[in-house]
Amino acid sequence: MDGRLVLASALAACALVAGCQSGTDGTPVTGPSGPTEPSFPTARPTTSRPTTPTTTPSTPKAPPAAQVLPPGDSGYVFIQTKSGQTRCQLNEEAVGCEAPFTNSPMQDGVRANGVNVSADGSVRWIVGNLGDIPAVTLDYRTYSAVGWTIDASSDGTRFTNQRTKHGMFVSIEKVETF
Template sequence: MKAGVAVVWLIAAGAAAAGCSSTTDGAARCPGCGPGGEPSFPTTKPTISTPTTPTTPSPTPTSTQAPPFGGGQTLPPSDTGYVYIETKSGQTRCQLNAQTVGCESDFTNPPVVNGEPANGVEVTASGSVRWIAGNLGNIPTVPLDYAVYHAVGWTIDASSNGTRFTNDGSSHGLFISTEGVQVF
């Protein structure tokens, strides 16, 4: 009888081991996906032309009211009202809408948020600031040159020292670089 019990135990152990497998036979199926079963997403980034400084003086406006901001290219928002940018160095990425600017970067000495070093910062049009530990994800950024741009009510002044975002209505904003952030 002991041999019979051992056979039953071996069959039961084999069945249990087969049920605990970490692999599944077969191939992944993704209806509408391309070859290899992976979904395809557009990966092209929007392009912008580099603003240039005119070599001849601009004509003086005939209106007595000055424009709300100086020259520079306007970056159009997405269908959801956001503009996504990346600095020329590629070290900082930001998303802007009419109310906020949120950026992520690898800061030199960031504050700690929920036990993690912050890699993001957000400023509102009213000047409130919030540090974030997170990730903007795979956003379709527009790479900036060192120039002035306008987007959804913000003036963006990108330079080799960092990038300044100023709300055109409130004049609040932030200056961001990998060395840190200054809110105004």
């Protein structure tokens, strides 16, 4: 009987040691960001004194006849021009485009291949690569995405922030900001 007990103890010890690994096979998956429980408004006592109405900023509206491009889970919309030469990413704060620009400025000794305009009109030239983005190919028409109007034509693409009216016109030959 003691031999069986020793054998069982040895097998249990081996199983414990085998289960202690420094790594786990598989692909990491992140959970949802933000609060995991719903948030409910707290009841407030009512007052008898009159209150002045407050105005909330209006949400930018898409121009009539514009096709709406919804953002992905990241909050970005990814597009490319009909020619495929210009690719852009948009979110509520900015538009960044990558293209083989012919007249872009030098950045650290390299010709910039990217330009970024923020909703407030700030412009920044960069050297980079948008990578393998899930871009929607635009036709020559008007689109709306995350608060920006996109006017795509054979001459280039115009991005206008619907709230601030700042933006840029992008083509291979030139970039104009406003």
